[in-house]
Amino acid sequence: MELEKFKELHARFFGKELPQEVLDSEEYEAYIDAIHEDEGCYNWATAEKLNAQGFAYESYCCLMLADKVFQSIDEEGETKYNDPEVIINKWDEGLYGIPVHDGSASMVVINYCPWCGARLAK
Numbered sequence: 604m605e606l607e608k609f610k611e612l613h614a615r616f617f618g619k620e621l622p623q624e625v626l627d628s629e630e631y632e633a634y635i636d637a638i639h640e641d642e643g644c645y646n647w648a649t650a651e652k653l654n655a656q657g658f659a660y661e662s663y664c665c666l667m668l669a670d671k672v673f674q675s676i677d678e679e680g681e682t683k684y685n686d687p688e689v690i691i692n693k694w695d696e697g698l699y700g701i702p703v704h705d706g707s708a709s710m711v712v713i714n715y716c717p718w719c720g721a722r723l724a725k
């Protein structure tokens with residue numbers, strides 16, 4: 604999908620309660636597909652969301668990692684533990700890890716971004 608077209612659909616659909624006939628429409632389906640399948644559209648929409656939340660995503664290797672780190676912290680910026688939705692954590696020292704959801708706070712430290720392959724550790 605053209606990014607301009609995607610932006611137009613995003614303005615109409617994002618963050619709104621949409622009636623069922625809109626959710627069933629081909630335009631909405633194309634919009635959702637673009638988020639999942641078109642990297643340009645995904646990156647733009649994710650940057651918009653993180654910007655709106657005041658999250659400094661520029662320091663991350665890619666928006667996928669930035670978004671997953673964003674999802675791992677609460678409104679106060681504290682790491683969420685034992686949230687099954689959280690798939691990656693970041694520590695202040697610049698370390699990244701995959702949480703082990705076994706009730707403890709254990710993590711598997713990773714050195715490369717799972718999405719773009721960039722080296723994470725300094």
Ligand SMILES: [Zn+2]
Nearest residue numbers: 664665716719
């Ligand atoms: Zn990355």
